[in-house]
Amino acid sequence: MRIDRKVKVLLFLIISIALLSSLYSYMNSNKNYKEISYKRFLSYVENGQVEKVELDDSPKITGKLKNGNYFVTDNPRTENFKENLLKNNIKVKETNGNSALMQGLTFILFLLGIGAIGYFLNNNMTKQAQKEMAVMSNVDEENFSEKDISFKDVAGNEEAIGSLKELVDFIQNPDKYDKYGARIPRGVLLYGPPGTGKTLLAKALAGEAKVPFYSVAGSDFIQVYAGLGASRIRTLFKKAKESGKSVIFIDEIDALGKKRKGNFSNGGSDESDRTLNALLTEMSGFKENEGIIVVAATNRIDTLDEALLRPGRFDRQIEVGLPDVNARYKILSLHSKNKPLSDSVNLKKVAHETVYFSGAMLENLMNESAMLAAKNNDPSINMNHIDKAFYTVLVGEEKKDRSTIPFEDKKITAYHEAGHALITKLVSKENRVTKVSIIPSTRGMGGFSMNIPPDKMYQTKNDIKNNIMVALGGRAAEEVVFGENNITTGASSDLKKATEMSLSMIGIYGMDKELGLLNYESILGQNMEGNKILIDRIKDILDNLYSETKKLIIDNIDYLDKIASLLLEKEVLDEEDMNRLVS
Numbered sequence: 001m002r003i004d005r006k007v008k009v010l011l012f013l014i015i016s017i018a019l020l021s022s023l024y025s026y027m028n029s030n031k032n033y034k035e036i037s038y039k040r041f042l043s044y045v046e047n048g049q050v051e052k053v054e055l056d057d058s059p060k061i062t063g064k065l066k067n068g069n070y071f072v073t074d075n076p077r078t079e080n081f082k083e084n085l086l087k088n089n090i091k092v093k094e095t096n097g098n099s100a101l102m103q104g105l106t107f108i109l110f111l112l113g114i115g116a117i118g119y120f121l122n123n124n125m126t127k128q129a130q131k132e133m134a135v136m137s138n139v140d141e142e143n144f145s146e147k148d149i150s151f152k153d154v155a156g157n158e159e160a161i162g163s164l165k166e167l168v169d170f171i172q173n174p175d176k177y178d179k180y181g182a183r184i185p186r187g188v189l190l191y192g193p194p195g196t197g198k199t200l201l202a203k204a205l206a207g208e209a210k211v212p213f214y215s216v217a218g219s220d221f222i223q224v225y226a227g228l229g230a231s232r233i234r235t236l237f238k239k240a241k242e243s244g245k246s247v248i249f250i251d252e253i254d255a256l257g258k259k260r261k262g263n264f265s266n267g268g269s270d271e272s273d274r275t276l277n278a279l280l281t282e283m284s285g286f287k288e289n290e291g292i293i294v295v296a297a298t299n300r301i302d303t304l305d306e307a308l309l310r311p312g313r314f315d316r317q318i319e320v321g322l323p324d325v326n327a328r329y330k331i332l333s334l335h336s337k338n339k340p341l342s343d344s345v346n347l348k349k350v351a352h353e354t355v356y357f358s359g360a361m362l363e364n365l366m367n368e369s370a371m372l373a374a375k376n377n378d379p380s381i382n383m384n385h386i387d388k389a390f391y392t393v394l395v396g397e398e399k400k401d402r403s404t405i406p407f408e409d410k411k412i413t414a415y416h417e418a419g420h421a422l423i424t425k426l427v428s429k430e431n432r433v434t435k436v437s438i439i440p441s442t443r444g445m446g447g448f449s450m451n452i453p454p455d456k457m458y459q460t461k462n463d464i465k466n467n468i469m470v471a472l473g474g475r476a477a478e479e480v481v482f483g484e485n486n487i488t489t490g491a492s493s494d495l496k497k498a499t500e501m502s503l504s505m506i507g508i509y510g511m512d513k514e515l516g517l518l519n520y521e522s523i524l525g526q527n528m529e530g531n532k533i534l535i536d537r538i539k540d541i542l543d544n545l546y547s548e549t550k551k552l553i554i555d556n557i558d559y560l561d562k563i564a565s566l567l568l569e570k571e572v573l574d575e576e577d578m579n580r581l582v583s
């Protein structure tokens with residue numbers, strides 16, 4: 001189970017590498033951000049050398065010095081940070097979203113399947129704190145049964161629907177089960193990546209059973225005043241009981257019921273413990289066959305406190321995974337029902353191209369397409385709209401004004417992406433290169449090379465090595481074409497992925513002769529990254545694979561040139577273009 005998930009995570013990683021690839025390159029192509037320490041930053045502030053700062057809730061902040069240089073430093077995220085800046089006569093620009101970098105990352109994480117979120121990013125706390133202020137007032141809000149939602153509104157997810165259908169009968173005929181002495185489940189946990197329809201399923205359960213639906217989100221309870229969370233839980237259950245049969249939905253339950261592991265986890269706070277205890281008490285408090293079902297949802301079942309999963313609590317666990325190609329087709333069809341599609345639209349093909357899209361992303365894809373068609377006053381939605389929308393859903397809006405991008409930068413991006421695409425074609429032939437683009441997005445991505453691995457359960461050592469080479473392909477192309485001293489910052493996220501992949505290869509999967517079959521992760525835990533033996537070995541592996549990659553590029557430089565020049569001409573290459581160029 002655990003390994004399986006790891007394999008999945010790894011698979012997700014692969015597809016994202018290419019996408020992540022030029023995250024930095026665009027940002028850095030316009031402005032040259034220099035990383036400075038926070039201490040240094042403070043001294044600049046004191047000496048009045050800072051002109052402006054861009055502020056958001058990502059781990060890094062950027063800004064400009066009076067001498068015209070741009071910098072990036074750590075975001076202290078303290079409460080009066082902004083005030084202090086303003087007091088020092090520094091212009092503060094607040095962006096409500098994340099920085100371009102963070103948005104790129106967040107998007108990738110989304111794609112990663114949320115299982116991996118905790119590994120990379122832990123910036124939810126601040127956001128939640130802000131959110132909490134906004135939602136404090138309406139936590140106990142009840143949404144009476146969303147009459148219209150039924151299992152028909154959920155496409156794919158057949159297994160989950162199957163399990164939930166049983167529950168409909170439990171809710172409607174508790175007496176029947178009572179007669180047989182059967183214990184009705186009280187809690188059901190839906191787990192899986194974001195946007196896969198967990199909320200939708202819970203609503204459909206209430207809709208099918210024709211009972212009221214009460215919903216709260218775990219994150220609403222974080223850092224509320226002492227005792228408030230617990231009392232809110234009690235009110236919620238009281239209301240539900242008053243209405244007799246009902247479905248109580250708790251989204252993001254991980255925010256409440258995180259494993260307690262000492263001082264460092266934000267889940268182990270006294271307050272969330274108290275709220276969690278209230279929840280557990282309430283759950284064991286209602287009579288077994290009352291017809292109340294508590295449905296909880298999480299993206300991260302691995303972080304949940306075991307207490308939640310015990311019998312009598314959320315003892316039914318239903319996985320809600322990313323849709324496979326058939327399910328994607330069904331979801332696309334469902335969300336196209338009310339939309340005029342042109343005959344040219346082949347939803348089966350779209351389903352094939354949308355590997356790793358969640359239901360929410362597919363819904364979004366169709367919606368964006370419809371918006372485009374409407375904006376252009378076109379008679380119906382055609383493939384062009386869908387192609388455009390595909391890009392928007394994946395990497396954000398295309399940057400409209402691209403005239404300001406220097407040709408030299410475009411050329412670098414073109415060769416970088418061509419490097420990824422070419423290496424994919426050369427080393428992992430069964431992977432499809434479905435799209436290569438050098439159109440920068442408004443979210444700060446310089447370009448991407450999208451590669452879809454074949455559907456398979458396991459990855460071989462060779463697969464991993466190939467994926468590492470694909471990740472290194474961008475940098476290798478830059479070096480071969482522009483020379484050792486002209487390599488750019490555009491490869492940083494590629495290198496991160498390559499490093500992570502080699503670390504899991506040798507540290508988790510026991511795929512290295514020298515290091516043997518040891519699972520270093522279980523010995524070293526979180527500290528695996530700091531282990532000297534592992535670091536030395538990863539360095540060797542990466543060095544060797546990089547040389548191999550470079551050699552491949554040199555041997556196939558004609559192909560690389562062809563891909564890059566077509567990219568410069570067309571900005572976007574599709575699968576046919578790629579197949580034609582490298583056959």
Ligand SMILES: Nc1ncnc2c1ncn2[C@@H]1O[C@H](COP(=O)(O)OP(=O)(O)OP(=O)(O)O)[C@@H](O)[C@H]1O
Nearest residue numbers: 153154155194195196197198199200331359360363
């Ligand atoms: N299987 C599906 N069938 C039809 N529509 C879907 C499906 N999955 C997701 N969607 C669409 O995506 C939207 C968002 O899904 P939903 O909020 O249920 O996801 P979720 O798993 O609860 O996400 P999160 O974990 O982020 O809360 C739905 O309202 C629906 O339009």
Ligand SMILES: [Zn+2]
Nearest residue numbers: 021022474494
């Ligand atoms: Zn790259």
